[in-house]
Amino acid sequence: MKDGRFLTLGIETSCDETAASVVADGRFVMSNVISSQIDIHTAYGGVVPEIASRKHLERVNDVIGKALSDADVTAKDIDLIGVTYGPGLVGALLIGVAAAKAMAYACDIPLVGVNHMHGHIAANYLEHHELEPPFMALIVSGGHTEIVNVPAYNKCEKLGGTRDDAAGEAFDKIARVIGLSYPGGPKIDKAAKEGDPESIAFKRVYLEPGSLDFSFSGLKTQALNYLNQERQAGREIRVNDVAASFQEAVVEVIADKAVMAAEKYGQKQIVMAGGVASNTRLRALIEEKAAVKGIAVLKPSPVLCTDNGAMIASAAYYAYKNGEEPTLELDAVPGLEF
Amino acid sequence: MNILAIETTGKYGSASVIKETGEVFSAISTEEMNHLKGMMILIDEAIREAGIDKSELTHIAASVGPGSFTGIRIGVVTARVMAQMLGLPCISVSSLEAMAERVLDAAVSAGSLYVVPVINARRHQTYAGVWEAEFTSDYEQKTLCAVMEEKQYMIEDLLAALSSKIAELEAEASGRAQSLKDMLGNAVFFTGDGIDAYKEIIESSLPDGLYTFAGEELRYQHAESVARIALRKAKADRVLSYNELMPEYMRLAEAEQRLKAGTLSDRIRKPVQI
């Protein structure tokens, strides 16, 4: 407690970002420290779990220390610690979990584990202080493409998800074959701005009528075949057009399904989350489609879309206030379900 | 002085508190590879057993490896963050040295000259080191003196090095009346899970009667011997800040090895050409 505000420290190490943040009353970001390892993993073309784990260990103390000092508080002021315990890379997760437990024990602070995906949704509470459930959530990230109904703070019902690649993964893979470096999502977004989205007719995969699931592997194959054909015919690949057309095929289906889900469950708001929620075209298209149906679209600013500790702190706050039992026996659960 | 020692580099995690007098209080996990889930409970138990409050701790020590990478990290992170939050210095202890410390009395009683902890790193690889028991002039106290570098050895290379050490001793002994057997009886005292993995290779490489295997009750890592080494280091003021406490993996990550060797698969290193 400081100045009458309940302070939560959030810790996140599920993939390649070592992050910690202090959040007041579950809503107000007082500090948000993110130490990214992207520069290190780029040499390998993707995240190397063993290296990620080693780097998290070297950085976690300073990241936590800076989160406290940036917020102008000390460990004694912290009322609750929240830490991501899954899903994610097991070796990476356990650094955050072990650090959180050591701090909770040393300073006598209650600790709750947070589902990383709940954290992504909670990022919106930090951005939109008046937002409350119920709403429909759309989580689009490197590992996830999910539509989730959120009837209450501590309830999440998964309605649909990807049957193969996640949206971010599809972006990253196509980016790689057209020569854009890891992570490719933001680079596709940028390249697409100078391209024609209708220049190549990539398919839109909707699956069975009414389905809220996704599949991007067929689209990925189609794009690879297209690139192969063009190269064999000796034609130069127009990177901007491929990026724009591929991106359009991905985000159109996502936007349609998110709006369909909100309508079906009578939700008046769609809340976006995850790294791909930063995609400028997805943001524009989903707003356009939702507006027609009188549905509002909320999204966090890009810094809260990627992995961060603040979203974990907010999710921890609401879990704790809704009766989640603190525990010092927390374990990492790499395959944690919704 | 109340030092908390953490050991998570082997199969069973443990925590000990040692007092200035050398009295040790310990808690060890009964479940294999339960380090993450169980560590704070073990630490709390050891602190309670010692009859102190965590605010009375003076140092945090950790066994920093070699051993299981994941295990090493759990112990080191726990120690680093506890030290940071409690404002205490850290002490770094080698898992191998602690394993040697654990069997020192047994090795001396068996008449061994060399204490050799061997950790199984699979595919004939080990992490190992070789120590001699050293006595203070009054023969009252024994302590360890490293005679071969702690590092990664192929089991065959380690055994060859030990054989040549023994051969040197034999040459020395041949000029004396003393029987060889008397001087070299059980010359080598092995400990660690390397015994479980490479027992047959050891048995077929070294002459019978020249080595002994540690009993199972002493063979594996335990925070108690980490604590004893930590106490000596604390008294000698060999302490670190929490940020200086680092794992001793003794091995690069596999991807890093391959990047350095230039054998990282092209598929993941370069954009794919089709």
Ligand SMILES: Nc1ncnc2c1ncn2[C@@H]1O[C@H](COP(=O)(O)OP(=O)(O)O)[C@@H](O)[C@H]1O
């Ligand atoms: N502007 C963007 N357009 C498309 N994809 C993006 C954009 N920004 C980030 N991404 C993608 O988001 C993913 C990372 O998001 P993140 O939430 O950190 O994923 P995860 O935690 O599942 O790995 C990467 O696949 C990245 O390419």
Ligand SMILES: [Mg+2]
């Ligand atoms: Mg994420």
